[in-house]
Amino acid sequence: MKNYNVVGQSVRRLDAAEKATGTAVFSSDFTLPGMLYGKVLRSPYAHARIVSIDTTEAEKLPGVKAVVTYKNTPREIFNTSATMTFTVPALKPVLDQYIFDSVVRYVGDEVAAVAAVSEKLAEEALKLIKVEYEELPAVFDPLEAMKPEAPDIHANCKEGKNIIGEIIKIPMGDVEKGFKECDLVIEKRFKLPIVKQVQMETQAAVAQVEVNGKITVWSTTQTPHPTRMILAKIFGVPNSKIRVLNPPYVGGGFGVRIGLSAKAEPIAVALAMQAGKPVRVIYSREEDFMASDTRHGGYVTVKLGAKKDGTFHALDLKAALNGGAYCSFSTETPGVLGAMGLAVYRIPNQSYYGHSVYTNVTPAGAMRGFGNPQAMFPIESVVDMMAEELGMDPLELRLKNIMRAGDPWCLPYPCQSTGLAECIERGAKSIGWERRGSLNQPGAKKLRGIGVGVGTHVSNSWPFCVDYDNAIVTVQQDGSIHLASGVPDIGTGTSTALPQLAAEVLGVGLEEVSLTFGDTLSTPFDIGSHASRTLYAAGTAVVAAAEDAKRQILEYAADFLKVSPERLEIKDSLIYITGRELGEDCAGTGVCKTGEERISVTLQELAYHAHLRNKQFIGVGRIVPENAPPWHAHFAEVEVDTETGQVKVIRVAAAHDVGKAINPVIVEGQIEGGVLQGVGYAVSEEIVHDAKGRPLHNSLHKYLLPTAEDIPEIDAIIVEASDPSGPFGAKGVGETGLVPTAGAIANAVYNATGVRFYEIPMTEEKVFRALSAAKNSTC
Amino acid sequence: MSSKILTFTLNGETIRVVVEPTDMLADVLRDKLNLIGVKKGCGQGECGACTVIMNGDAVTSCIIPALKAEGAVVETIEGIGGPGKYHPLQESFMDLGAIQCGFCTPGMIMSAKALLDKNEQPTREEIREAISGNICRCTGYVKIEKAVSTAAEKIREGK
Amino acid sequence: MLQDYLIPETVEQALSHLQGGKGRARVVAGGTDLLLDLANGKKEAGVLVDLTRIPGLQEITLEDDLIRLGAAVTHNQVAKSKLIQEKASVLARAARSVGSLQIRNTATVVGNVVNAQPAADAAVALVALGAVAEVVSPSGKEYIPVEKLYAGVGKSVLDSTSQIVTRIQFPALLKNQGSAYERLEQRKALALPMLNVAVVVSLADNRFQWARIVMAPVGPGPVRATEAEAILTGADVSLGNIENAAAAARAQANPRSSALRGSREYRLEVLPVLVRRALEAAVVRAGGNC
Numbered sequence A: 001m002k003n004y005n006v007v008g009q010s011v012r013r014l015d016a017a018e019k020a021t022g023t024a025v026f027s028s029d030f031t032l033p034g035m036l037y038g039k040v041l042r043s044p045y046a047h048a049r050i051v052s053i054d055t056t057e058a059e060k061l062p063g064v065k066a067v068v069t070y071k072n073t074p075r076e077i078f079n080t081s082a083t084m085t086f087t088v089p090a091l092k093p094v095l096d097q098y099i100f101d102s103v104v105r106y107v108g109d110e111v112a113a114v115a116a117v118s119e120k121l122a123e124e125a126l127k128l129i130k131v132e133y134e135e136l137p138a139v140f141d142p143l144e145a146m147k148p149e150a151p152d153i154h155a156n157c158k159e160g161k162n163i164i165g166e167i168i169k170i171p172m173g174d175v176e177k178g179f180k181e182c183d184l185v186i187e188k189r190f191k192l193p194i195v196k197q198v199q200m201e202t203q204a205a206v207a208q209v210e211v212n213g214k215i216t217v218w219s220t221t222q223t224p225h226p227t228r229m230i231l232a233k234i235f236g237v238p239n240s241k242i243r244v245l246n247p248p249y250v251g252g253g254f255g256v257r258i259g260l261s262a263k264a265e266p267i268a269v270a271l272a273m274q275a276g277k278p279v280r281v282i283y284s285r286e287e288d289f290m291a292s293d294t295r296h297g298g299y300v301t302v303k304l305g306a307k308k309d310g311t312f313h314a315l316d317l318k319a320a321l322n323g324g325a326y327c328s329f330s331t332e333t334p335g336v337l338g339a340m341g342l343a344v345y346r347i348p349n350q351s352y353y354g355h356s357v358y359t360n361v362t363p364a365g366a367m368r369g370f371g372n373p374q375a376m377f378p379i380e381s382v383v384d385m386m387a388e389e390l391g392m393d394p395l396e397l398r399l400k401n402i403m404r405a406g407d408p409w410c411l412p413y414p415c416q417s418t419g420l421a422e423c424i425e426r427g428a429k430s431i432g433w434e435r436r437g438s439l440n441q442p443g444a445k446k447l448r449g450i451g452v453g454v455g456t457h458v459s460n461s462w463p464f465c466v467d468y469d470n471a472i473v474t475v476q477q478d479g480s481i482h483l484a485s486g487v488p489d490i491g492t493g494t495s496t497a498l499p500q501l502a503a504e505v506l507g508v509g510l511e512e513v514s515l516t517f518g519d520t521l522s523t524p525f526d527i528g529s530h531a532s533r534t535l536y537a538a539g540t541a542v543v544a545a546a547e548d549a550k551r552q553i554l555e556y557a558a559d560f561l562k563v564s565p566e567r568l569e570i571k572d573s574l575i576y577i578t579g580r581e582l583g584e585d586c587a588g589t590g591v592c593k594t595g596e597e598r599i600s601v602t603l604q605e606l607a608y609h610a611h612l613r614n615k616q617f618i619g620v621g622r623i624v625p626e627n628a629p630p631w632h633a634h635f636a637e638v639e640v641d642t643e644t645g646q647v648k649v650i651r652v653a654a655a656h657d658v659g660k661a662i663n664p665v666i667v668e669g670q671i672e673g674g675v676l677q678g679v680g681y682a683v684s685e686e687i688v689h690d691a692k693g694r695p696l697h698n699s700l701h702k703y704l705l706p707t708a709e710d711i712p713e714i715d716a717i718i719v720e721a722s723d724p725s726g727p728f729g730a731k732g733v734g735e736t737g738l739v740p741t742a743g744a745i746a747n748a749v750y751n752a753t754g755v756r757f758y759e760i761p762m763t764e765e766k767v768f769r770a771l772s773a774a775k776n777s778t779c
Numbered sequence B: 001m002s003s004k005i006l007t008f009t010l011n012g013e014t015i016r017v018v019v020e021p022t023d024m025l026a027d028v029l030r031d032k033l034n035l036i037g038v039k040k041g042c043g044q045g046e047c048g049a050c051t052v053i054m055n056g057d058a059v060t061s062c063i064i065p066a067l068k069a070e071g072a073v074v075e076t077i078e079g080i081g082g083p084g085k086y087h088p089l090q091e092s093f094m095d096l097g098a099i100q101c102g103f104c105t106p107g108m109i110m111s112a113k114a115l116l117d118k119n120e121q122p123t124r125e126e127i128r129e130a131i132s133g134n135i136c137r138c139t140g141y142v143k144i145e146k147a148v149s150t151a152a153e154k155i156r157e158g159k
Numbered sequence C: 001m002l003q004d005y006l007i008p009e010t011v012e013q014a015l016s017h018l019q020g021g022k023g024r025a026r027v028v029a030g031g032t033d034l035l036l037d038l039a040n041g042k043k044e045a046g047v048l049v050d051l052t053r054i055p056g057l058q059e060i061t062l063e064d065d066l067i068r069l070g071a072a073v074t075h076n077q078v079a080k081s082k083l084i085q086e087k088a089s090v091l092a093r094a095a096r097s098v099g100s101l102q103i104r105n106t107a108t109v110v111g112n113v114v115n116a117q118p119a120a121d122a123a124v125a126l127v128a129l130g131a132v133a134e135v136v137s138p139s140g141k142e143y144i145p146v147e148k149l150y151a152g153v154g155k156s157v158l159d160s161t162s163q164i165v166t167r168i169q170f171p172a173l174l175k176n177q178g179s180a181y182e183r184l185e186q187r188k189a190l191a192l193p194m195l196n197v198a199v200v201v202s203l204a205d206n207r208f209q210w211a212r213i214v215m216a217p218v219g220p221g222p223v224r225a226t227e228a229e230a231i232l233t234g235a236d237v238s239l240g241n242i243e244n245a246a247a248a249a250r251a252q253a254n255p256r257s258s259a260l261r262g263s264r265e266y267r268l269e270v271l272p273v274l275v276r277r278a279l280e281a282a283v284v285r286a287g288g289n290c
């Protein structure tokens, strides 16, 4: 393996000091002189027409500076997600939202907003707005919403009742014929919950509109550049007159703000325009729960066929997802669900049919894994069932069927690398797979079990969505490096890992590199932090820019040292002639005697030398990324209390093929955090609605994500099957930590109890019921 | 409303600040005293982002009436260390990858500090108990737990 | 709207602040319930009278085998108290399970009782311990069993705009007595109980002299499983008797279905398991064995 200086090192994060001292600035900390506070009035009904809305009392309240409704805001239709900026032709993005509309379609939908001199006053003013609603019939389940008698939630559905955008169909081989050729076929339908990102900083934006019409928005968006495009369209302002930036820190994202931060940005801008003052909008935690995108719940059906020897021969996957009241990412999510679901195993005959359905609940959008966890819990459950039917070890069956590099698959780019077999091997060792089957004493009330789940993912969104990237590397006059990338850092460590890449390519220390990021004004276009792409795609642009700058440096240095550039290298900011002893030299001293031959020069000296001759080294990276599959295998050990139904996850061994870990500690952190979200997805997290469509799990106390006292032991294992397409061989990792977790846990629960779950989360009550039912049917 | 003057010790300094009876301590610290290290993730005592140490105990300042702090000794992340004199917890959080988005970090460190101030040899269970009210959605708590035990070690060694 | 926040130094001062408020002044302790209730309009108050600085009320004392907790004693104080761990472990465990450490550092045991939620952890344990509240008001001092403080879900018979609970007291458990707490919860912190059960047993010669079994939320307040207690009184310590008692407890429970914390049916099914586990643990602590 090649030795690197900065790449592969777990250097301390560059943002660590600010964050550890409480000085890091987030959108919700951001203030401006004269700033007002915005608050939003939300619908108490799941579906209603606004008959009348009277804001006069609110406007009269002293201290209230602006009140906005559908009557005095732009009637420009949009989609809060970045889909409207990166849908690849000939597909067309679904646009179905206004800042405010005369119809509300879920409990929490925006009705009006107020800006006032204090938050308390703004809240009081909201109470003075009189709205008369006419309730409309509402529907909450995607299968119900597809029935003819269901209410139409939008008028734009072409493919079927309440179906959002296009139905995604992925054909490969001939499934019908394939199933006929199988010895064993298993078909099961699974039900998936609506869950939430619950990033720790709620949606927030501060908007300033200058007298000359220029707009600046500081916000929590994961995609500053696309967000600028969306705002430009809504407000009819040229892109060049809007600046969107993070301040620069963002308190997590996990997909919830790919595009707008719910509606925080447009509402803040609309209020700021009317008030003529800057306005800050921060969602309360309850608003964040009920009025910002969730993960799609819904139904997934898996039909898997195999030959007697265990060879998978046909797979049919179907999904009907709950899209909620507006499209957001409801066309892409079922696409990723299908594409990833079909990409794990080499199966000659496959098909996928999936879509989302409008219902009257909070819109579903992007959340870490983006459809993939919804695919892999069902698929990995069925693969486990198949192993049992075949009488094979689940690991053996998987190893027999997993995709190999070079295999044909349904994805529009080649599979160039896979470390999945190694992931399975190392994960199995970590969990102690051989203990499986001998974990329990007869008669025990608490039963242990071990299960496995595997999967893959993407490393960016090309060619499913627009995905290109740019970076600029500027060598400063003193030889230090400035890097500009439009990508934000939502906590994943981008602002450390990208400088690591630049430093490695340029042969300088990390402390020489500074980064500007997450700002549309000072960085070139970048599509944002999503699709596990920042290191892979933005990183590829950074490497290209650094290589470009390096070429310029070496060309200039070649002249300076009077050798050909091919003979030069840079290390520790020293440009030297390769193959020559680096002994006594006058480099850096600037006092070479005439006639003495120089064999090296510091970047500092060279950059200043160039500067005095009207030259600067500026590297530009402009790339369209390829794509590469990261792979992963999770092994879970659980203990089920058969008397109460409680499932305790004791240990998760999570082996991840990341291609190359540019910063191993950051990579481990991504895996560990992902795993815990996966544990929550499997056993406790869920948003349930009452009969009126009101979300019941709308606070951190009610929404059951794991706390520090709930964590299993997590062993994050890094596997590096280098991919030729990624920077230094790297692949994506941001989302993958939770892709196979629920499947592994469900399989472990089956291993413990002999009861199979077709629905998550496996809450105590569900498990208790299923165990009771199983007991009753056997005796 | 009847404004009052609140007098208390904040990060070692005596502070006098005008507050309303309805003001919560977190809002006074953030909005009136500009201590933005006191984060707000819920405003309901359910996430721990606003954790400060009051009279030696970690508390969620978002549900503490500001006037309850009258005469109290309050510590926030801003008062525990910085460049050149980082608190061992800050050091270990930075070094061991316990920080991702950083939104939970100040509250997390304050909860951990309240623990280590009283107990330099905490067990794993005691560490988990100490941060059980601090939700972190990024890290899975693995590196945070390690950072706290490493800081405890450093503190013990430093004696 | 809140107009003032007062921090009296004596109980008398506190009482006079309340009187001066004429129903608009209200007692506050940790405020972990009250401040949220004020914010979302569930309760109203013009003045808050904070009891937590009154000397003496922060103490846990043992005198003549009577344990007394002042109104300012927090859940964490109780959870960490050696005295409580040894002589009323059911309360230490119940207090330890409240919310998170930050909440336990702020919230008081007495507030937990007066707030009158049916499954308030410390209150359930206190009923099992046979605790009594010392209540002062302008008309004098009275002692009311904690069990009798409930007027409905979230409703106390006490009026916190005129009455103050200064202390709660209960007998310290003796060598032949044991207690235990079982809690069915959806996660280990920041979760209200789906069910909680507190038991105290007193044994002699491996027989139950008496048992107190309290369960929640299966009624408007903590509910005594009196039938189960009767079954055990005088009975041998045996698994069979414990299981009978657990079944009787179930028969007396009337839980509601909660969309957040379990259906009535589920709660009924699991309740006897918790009662059994609690009794088994309490018996062991009392030096018995089944």
Ligand SMILES: Cc1cc2nc3c(=O)[nH]c(=O)nc-3n(C[C@@H](O)[C@@H](O)[C@H](O)COP(=O)(O)OP(=O)(O)OC[C@H]3O[C@@H](n4cnc5c(N)ncnc54)[C@H](O)[C@@H]3O)c2cc1C
Pocket: A701, B044, B045, B046, C026, C027, C028, C029, C030, C031, C032, C033, C034, C035, C051, C071, C097, C098, C099, C100, C103, C106, C107, C108, C109, C110, C111, C112, C113, C114, C115, C119, C120, C121, C122, C158, C159, C160, C163, C164, C165, C166, C190, C191, C192, C193
């Ligand atoms: C995030 C969170 C999690 C929680 N989790 C749990 C849990 O798991 N289990 C649980 O049981 N509870 C839980 N609670 C509620 C718990 O904190 C309270 O019940 C607490 O014990 C109340 O005490 P306090 O001192 O904060 O009361 P306060 O809020 O100060 O008062 C509560 C009520 O009692 C009255 N009052 C208080 N003291 C007196 C007195 N001495 N005399 C007369 N009236 C008085 C007040 O006027 C008020 O009406 C949680 C709360 C929060 C915010």
Ligand code: FES
Pocket: B039, B040, B041, B042, B043, B044, B045, B046, B047, B048, B049, B050, B051, B060, B061, B062, B063
């Ligand atoms: S902001 Fe105080 S606990 Fe969440």
Ligand code: FES
Pocket: A200, A251, A252, A491, B098, B099, B100, B101, B102, B103, B104, B105, B135, B136, B137, B138, B139
């Ligand atoms: S680091 Fe993001 S919430 Fe903890």
